[in-house]
Amino acid sequence: MRIPQDLQYTKSHEWVKLYDEGTKAKVGITDFAQNQMGDIVFITLPEVGNSVTAEETLTDFESVKAVSDIYSPVSGDICAVNEELADAPELLNTDPYAAWIVELENIGDTVELLSADAYEAYCKEQEEA
């Protein structure tokens, strides 16, 4: 399982990359999340301009087996969505850290964010549970 060092993680298995001194962020799902879901076949892309609140539902995505929510790690305004995922949701399986879902600006609150090492330990606990 891949967990890049330069990202931060949530306990609900999203990754977030904060940049521009923490005022902007990209958000996606982790390798653990895509592996749990299996073959991903659909993602609802949120609308640019919408505001999101940390810990609330950002959007949802679907595998052959199930539908699952994606929670926003941060509060902010959606300034871009990855349109490529509309026709190629399988990118979430094949390269989850390149397949960002939304870009956010005006970042406010965040949920508890884990470092790569802390997230790795958390995933191990989840697998053993």
Next chain:
Amino acid sequence: MEAKTPLYDCHVALQGKIVPFAGYLLPVQYPAGVIAEHMAVRTAAGLFDVSHMGEVTYTGKDALANLNRLLTNDFTNLAEGRVRYSPMCNENGGILDDLLVYRRGPESFLVVVNAGNRHKDVAWMQEHLFGEVTFADISDQVAQIALQGPKSDDILRKLTDEANIPQKYYSFRENVSVAGISCLVSQTGYTGEKGYEIYVENQYAPQLWNQLLEAGKDYGLLPCGLGARDTLRLEAAMPLYGHEMDETVDPLETGLDFAVKTNKDFIGRDAILAKGLPKRKRVGLKITGRGIAREHQPVFAGDRQIGYTTSGTHLPYLNGAYAMALVDSAYAETGRQVTVEVRGRHVAAEIVPLPLYSRNK
């Protein structure tokens, strides 16, 4: 606490993702994933553990009479070595289960039922026994492995003589040796492809499973989990108990009229006849909007709810979102534009004929 099938250790060794299903711990998928497993069955072959299915036997002078009274289909002219599908109904014509009947001899039958209904079925069957018949639930002694896909013949031929392979769909051979193990081999399945279901004593199941996997290596055989079993049967429009049918649905509504013989007496017959023409019909839906319909979602024609979906997902071979639905017969014509309410949102769909997929024969 879920039971393990005799193949549990094989699934763990193959890194299957184990989930509880119908009282058993079974793999939902292996590392290849549902889509790859599904495609393997359509283009090469797949191997499934279906040991959770229940098996019961009827033997004796009145075995045939019992089955003809209990089940909607007629087994009078079922030849030895042949298999026939049937719903089993309650007095109201509601479906208790759907099952396969194997005729092993003039007075000997094997009946294969759904795992999730086994205990209910066995109680119902025992309650309705009459005359000279011996009934036994042998589910816990029997494992079942399904080998499905266009390469299944090639794979089976590597492990047994051609003469041991049943040549016709819905026929079987009993006490034949596959990889040196005594089996019942049946040309049946739940995928819409040519294939076989192999019944074997529990203790020999892992050996048979591993031999089949090995024999299939050169043919692209993949072990397949419950996920692919479900997408395959949905693509082939095969009904699943708890989805396309349950005790509130009668067999005519869900399109099983071919297996309902109202010219003989059976439990539920009067209720089915009294209802007249079915008011609902099972249809296919192609999702034309953006989204994926799942089971038990309302289907609308304009503002009017005309029914509900019974199964739905993204189907790998057709490479799109599809569903089956039970809808008002007056709104069931092919080509009708409808919507499915998917988590509060109306997604466009079109009624299409069933099956969604049918193999080139």
